[in-house]
Amino acid sequence: MTCENKKKQLPLALAGAVILSIFLIMAIFAPVLAPYDPHQRVGLPFSSPSGGHLLGTNDIGQDIFSELIYGSRLSLGLAVLTALVSTGFGALLGLVAGFLGKRVESVIMRCTDFMLVLPFLPLAILLAAMLGQGFFQLVLVISVISWAGTARIVRAQVLKVKAKGYIFNLQAIGAGPWYLLRKHIFREVLPLITYHTMLSASNAVLIEASLSFLGLGNPLLKSWGSILYYAQIRNAMLTDSWLWWVIPPGLSIAFLSAGFLLIGFYLEAYANPRVERGQIDA
Amino acid sequence: MQVNWKRRRGTAQYLILILVVITVNFALPRMLPGNPLVFLAGEDVGLLSYAERNELLSRYNLDRPLPVQYVHYLRDLVTLQWGDSFSKREPIWDILWGRVPWTLLLALSSIVLSSFFGAVLGVRAAMNRGRWSDIRLLLIVSFLGSFPSFWLGMVLIAVFAVQLNWFPVFGAYTVGTGYFGLQKLADVLQHLTLPLLTLTLLSIGRYFLTMRYSLIELMGEDYIILAKAKGLPERVIKYKYVMRNALLPFITVLMMDLGFVLSGATVVETVFAYPGLGRLMFEAVLARDYPLLQYSFLVVALIVIAFNYLADRMYAYLDPRVGEEG
């Protein structure tokens, strides 16, 4: 059944990989691909798409197409970094909690539980507003609000692996805790962690966009969220300019987020092989 | 997505949680790098004279030891002396009080709508599992979840409010009309439609996926197969066996969802200039009005905690297994 699932998801995972590579190329070769410097005023404000400006210009005459291309740098970089930081932190706590148990576990899980109850975006807004708006501050803020889910699931998985017969068996014949953690538990949890890294990346894209849209992004860095922020405060929706000013950045966000997610789903087939049901005669 | 639906917190844990949130609210401006006065009284403090600064310091008790500050803070919190917003020049409590109903209206009606339609679609997909109609629904729902909420709102405004002119562009009601009664209701509903649609489209996916997944799991359960062998009528199996048990994970998602919905509401309200707590946070960010921002967060967090608590109690009532396993 797992095998079949994997087969079915392969085209979707490939689609995800294609999307991510397109954005990666866009980010790496931004100076080559972008016709203008996105920070320079290169045309009349609010101009419609034309041969010179594929997606027109914004309220201060910057080229939107160039902004879009440069925006991939921030979104992609931030997504990857945040995913690594938050999943790494969450996975570490989950491993420690699941493996050590007792007091350590209950303290960590209590914290996780609290984090999961709090509404994440309002918390992010509060933290971002107070910490300031650098790139690394954003990474920190998004990581702080998104580690808990990973910690919780990794811990559950560690407990599951720890309860397996073979772990008991090896313990009984003298295998030490670090040996088991290194050789078996970590290896069995790893696919789940990879899956969660993708999930975090996908979420980070959306949260970064939301924060930038709320004016909490870095004003010096071009981001898809901040393009939409200016579109919003200049009421782009009220004119035809929403077609080139609002739609493209939104689609970029959606595609990047979905790209991570599609690969994640594929990895999940490894991470979470469901118990095969429907065996009638056991 | 696997939902650990046996999770449950005790009342004591909720009280601790509230205390933590309150304490964070106290600690943030005092612990973060930078001048706490900026966070408490606004960025103009740099321009103040020495005497004025000292006066401000003592007004916020910042010249006293932390425990004393904390006691003062708690007392003010309980007696609703939350101070004034310097950007709006109004007591924070009054501002928040005016905003809470709008957020609740938006968030709760979105939860009702999205859980209802999510459940209905989830049941339909589960019944047709593996067929084209199921996969189509799955794809659409997963795709919808990838869109940024504010962007969906902007597109809806451009299409339905501007191009088609079916709905108003922003706000929660038409200002200065003196509508009352049914007219007022119609006006409010008309303003509510687009933000509600945005929020519902975004959260319908989680309900859909949960319902579909738990139904598929449940239909393989031995007691459901046996119910058929017992010759029970289809509708008894459907409602008293399948739906009744699927309700349990559903409630958990409902419970976890308010945090998501209020997060979504924050940006959706901003797009539609809907006068709720989310829009208030946006305004506070723009004005760098930190106390207003902090107390808005405090209220949002307390609302979420309260609803979680309610959902927890409801869950215990629905599942006899809870409460004895501890």
Place this chain on the structure above:
Amino acid sequence: MLNVEGLSCYYPVADKEVTAVCNLSFDLGKNSMLGLIGESGSGKTTVAWALLGMLGDLGGHAHGQFTWKGTVYDFHSPAPWRHLRWREIAIVPQTAMNSFNPVYTIGHSLTEVLKWHVSALGANERSARAKEILARVELDPQLFYSYPHQLSGGMRQRAALAKALICNPKILILDEATTGLDVITEGNILKTVAGLKKELGMSLIIITHDLRLVENLCDDYVVLKDGFAQQPGSPYIKKLFSAMLQIGKKPKVADVRGVPILVAKNMSKSFRKPGTRKKFLAIDCVSVSLTPGSITGLVGASGSGKSTLVNTLFHMLRPDGGSISFQGKTISSDPSAIKGMQRQMGLVRQDPFDSLPPHEKVSAVVAEPLQIHSLSEGRQKDLKKVSQLLAEVGLEPEVYIDRFPHQLSGGQRQRVAIARALVTNPSVLVLDEPTSMLDATIKLEILQLIAQQAIEKRLAVLLVTHDLAAASLVCDHILVLHHGKSVASGSFEMLLQNSSSSYLRQLLLAATDLKGYWRHLDEVAPGCSGEGVGVMIPPAVSLSVAERISNL
């Protein structure tokens, strides 16, 4: 009464039709018991669901005909099931533990069935009937108000039986209904069933892998293998019956009385009951000694403290009292002494499906203890050792060394587990229920392998099992545990001769001669269930409502 003709069942698996049962025919007489025997995957459960017309709901379909009360029906047509299900044919399924809707009380589940099948009854009559039937299966009628999760395994099994009986069916199917219970509980439940069968005039179909039950209870039997009914006298039936573990047919293993290598004296361990402050003794002053070249059996029902004892031997649990000495030296809590002892010990556990790491190949699995104890002599030498061991446990090294555990059958996995336990050349081998999840034919092979290894390598073996028959087959010495106490000890012959403890007598009887066991129960305490909790059965309740149901 029931005549099945040419029943075939099919399931679609990955775009293909798989035949689960092929052209099966049998007769079931009035008031008789039919045994349906087969190992896992033989299609026996499929037959049960087909008789209830459930295959369509499980994704398959059935062909063939059956005659019921003189009328011929087709398995293919959906018409008669509504009237047959539960009123005429009821089932206690394999997973009776999970056969109740968890959100309703037992009473609700019982009365609900009545409500839909016997509409003439009012709510009060339904409750009365439900309580009555609970009493009939020797459960406390107050369980009417309990939720399924509040019942123990044996009680839930009885409750499932009550649910099956509530409409007075003419045919009752027991689908491995007592598998997983210890022999005494199993014997008690079957006694109830046999009594009810006589009283209510039912016919029974007993689906099981356990030939012992069929031999003891059934008038007739059908053997299924891979969906095909086996002809009487076929090689498979012969093999199956010869693999049946019969008590006392013990091949002499060895009669060495050497010096014990591992002696555990007066071991005690208590645990706190979950959720309460009460403590209970899991093991209470139990002693065991293991001698090279001989097999010691540790026999007891689940919850008797077997696993606790094993865990203390491996230092996985710190005992409250008692001492362990190994090779004449008392093992203190010093970690290096413990590790030294652990190196000399091998362990094989029950569940072949999770006792091997899923992400490693057989070669790595078997060699792992070498790495844990830093005994590895380089890859090549290790591989050679692994190959040799695989050959010794009956797996061709060339075929199996590069496989992953999920590519092996249950029996093969247990062989790999045994090879792994032997790789460090241990002097003690502990096997915790090594055969309880295996089919009968494979079970015998594994037991033979264990006995052979014990003699060849002069291993001191501890075989932990709930199966007295298996223990009697290979063990030189048997220790019987009951509620944490050692109730008997000695060779199997000695146990047979002076089975003074009443528990041991019951165990022996239940494991060998079910009917003899029932007679014994009636002699000791007539009308008392031996569930161990001592539920008293209320005086027989009048069958008035039951009679009315059968008259409808």
